[in-house]
Amino acid sequence: MQLHEDPQWLALVHYRRTVFGNWVSDADDPDFFLAKTGKHDPEAELSATLRAFSAPGGGDQHARCRFPARYYWLKSRLELGRAALSDQHCKAFSEWAQTLNAHSVSLIFPASYLNSPSSMFGHTFLRLDRKNQSDDAHLLAYTINYAADVNMADNELFYAYRGLFGGYPGVISVQPFYEKVQEYSDFENRDIWEYTLDLSPGETVQLIRHVWEIQPVRFDYFFIGENCSYRVLSLLDAVRPGLGLREKFPYRSIPSDTVRAIVDAGLVKSVNYRASAATVLNAHTRQLTMGQRRIARQLANGEIPLDSDEIESLAATERTKTLEVAYEWLRYRTLADKLPRDSVADLSYKLLLARSRIDSPSPLKLPQRPAARDDEGHKPWRADLGFGFLDHTAFGSLRLRSAYHDLTDPAPGYRLGAQIKFLDARFRYYENNRFQVEAVDVIDIASLTPRTGFINPLSWTIGLGARRKLLESSRPMVGYLDGGIGLSYGVGSGMIFGLMDATLETGAAIPSGADIGFGPRIGFLYRGLGGQGLLDFRIDCFIVNEDYCAGGIRLDHTVNLGRDYALNLRLGRERGENSYASEFLLSVRRYF
Structure with missing residues (x-):
């Protein structure tokens, strides 16, 4: 029957083919195999399993109790009767199941x-x-x-x-x-x-x-x-x-x-x-007025008593919403900030007691289910093919990315302001028969989370790789390590953010071998015009070699053409060391 080649047997012992065509099991524990060569030999493991199942004895340590899934499958395929392969009472497994x-x-x-x-x-x-x-x-x-x-x-x-x-x-x-x-x-x-x-x-x-x-x-x-x-x-x-x-x-x-x-x-x-606790809290706070949010924060901070005039003056429905949000924020802070429970237990009880005295259901609406699930977004691999101009020099462009999502990729299924890029390489072929590697980003992560009156996270970025740097008369390749920290705020369906960035650059084109720069970065993430985009302004002032400031402004807009296709337009103006350059790039993106 060649059962050692059956997909079910191979799956039960977690076998897979290596690049050389040999079998190997993902399991890395010798105790998982009944044959000495079982990790690499499905047939030997099957033979050893059958011998172990037929061995005399009993109890939880018997092979039939240790490998009940193997036993059940083999019994169903071989149709062996009780005399040939008898059932074994497995107390430990039965109680666990x-x-x-x-x-x-x-x-x-x-x-x-x-x-x-x-x-x-x-x-x-x-x-x-x-x-x-x-x-x-x-x-x-x-x-x-x-x-x-x-x-x-x-x-x-x-x-x-x-x-x-x-x-x-x-x-x-x-x-x-x-x-x-x-x-x-x-x-x-x-x-x-x-x-x-x-x-x-x-x-x-x-x-x-x-x-x-x-x-x-x-x-x-x-x-x-x-x-x-x-x-x-x-x-x-x-x-x-x-x-x-x-x-x-x-x-x-x-x-x-x-x-x-x-x-x-x-x-x-x-x-x-x-929905997470933060998603629920954000959805509920948006249903309060500015005054009610202020009162809810003061209640959760213990700054005003529950019988204050500000609370009593609210209508029953508005008081209900305010008390519920105050309790939710206190609970959120307790978990997020790891506050001692005994320090907030009394206030939590008082908030719940005050809410229970209002005989009406909650007027707060739960957050809506996202229009697209996380698995319904674009696929992680990406290839871009485009053309453009660097100043007045035309070029063709190829970009390949291993994973996963950047700020201007199609938004459905992904969180606004979240970026994770691994192994992102860009290549150009200029009209003067010059081929260049434009950049290789090993890792590029951005966590831009809008602050509210209740949840106030820091936004941050980090990146590592190599890229072209604009100097007075050339654009050499330099290695870089970037990082930034700052604040983000929601604006309509998008957000604005401001970061203080630090940059370490290294390479043969830098006189001392390395340079350090600091400066602000301001951006506007938006959704609309058939997709989403980023308007980004950045300044880096370098301090190790000659003091100078570089930076630029860039508009990056993507039009979504279905889940796995998009059209991207990039416009930019860059300032280097005593030099300037303008860029235009139009690309077709394919996600797979």
Whole structure:
């Protein structure tokens, strides 16, 4: 029957083909294999598994109890009777499965979180739902989560290095959903998408069996490749034959891409949106007047008593809204600022008591569900093909980007002001037969979050790479490290931001080998005119070599042509060291 080549067997032991065509399992724990060569030999592992299942003895340590998903699948394929391959009562597994009490499965997708390197692209895990479970009862359901077992003592550089090259073990954890909601929605203010999967009760049980098999197993964790989303795909492959989801992501697995693949495979029955605490608070504060917002802040800060004239003078509906927002902001501050609960418990109780004395339902409307989910946005790879002029010299342009989204890419499915770019390279061929690498951005991240009267985050940017620098008579390539910090404010459907930037540049064209610059950056992000755009003004004053200030102004506007196509126009005027240059560039963008 060649069962060792069956896709289901290969998925259960997490085999994949290497670039040389050989088999290798993603599992990095010798205890997961029953054959000495099992990591690289599906046939030897299958033979060893059958021998172990047929061995005498019993109890939770028997192979039939250690690998119930393998046992169930082999028994169904080989149709062996009880005499040949008898069932084994597995007390530990049975009690664990009864505790989970899973009837169906949901895929959970918390949105991206720029303040954590491992969560910049979002996160995915599974929730085990019970039969006829209400929406409120979902919070008590269990989840299956795969994440890196991080040493909290590691510094950021060591953390990034180990995360990129598999230096951390990946571990499966099972915990209540309310703990994950508290972690992602309350503490990190990440909206959550919940996808009810079209798995049968039998497939759900087989998923539980397989999670039992791999729960104690080490898988080396890679932030880009074998991450949380990759492991979710491998679990789904193991319970439904022929899906082949994992094969679609041989080198990297971005959560939004993997969710898109699960949707395209027809595995999703319905989708629910769970707004974060910050999203709810922002939506509710927009429904208050300026005066009511001021009163709500004063109440939450304990600056005015609950029986003050300002409160009593409000109509019942307006007083209800003000009290509710005051309580929500106090709760948000408690979580975000990690305030001692005993320091705010008395005020929280008084706010809730005052609200309970008003006999009317809440007049505040919940935030609307976004028009596009995170998995419905453009794809992360991007290729630009265009033409333009640098002063009066024409050129053709090619741009290739590995991931993920920049400020002027199509906005649906992405957060305004959030930018994550990896490996973004730009090339030009000028009319005088001159080919140039224009820039290579290794990483470029921007977190521009508007401040409100209640939530006041800092905006920041960081970038690393190489780019052309305008000097008096040339544009040499220099390496750079940029960073900025400042404030952003919402304006209509867009935002304005102001940052104080610092720049370190290095290269042979710089007399001392390196130079440092400081200066302001002001920008306006907007939506409209068929897409979205950025008007950006920046000054950098360098201080190490000859003192001079460089910078420029740039308009970057993108017209959306569907989800995965766009037309981009860039106009700019740049000032270098005693020189100026103007730029025009028109490009067609393709996302894939």
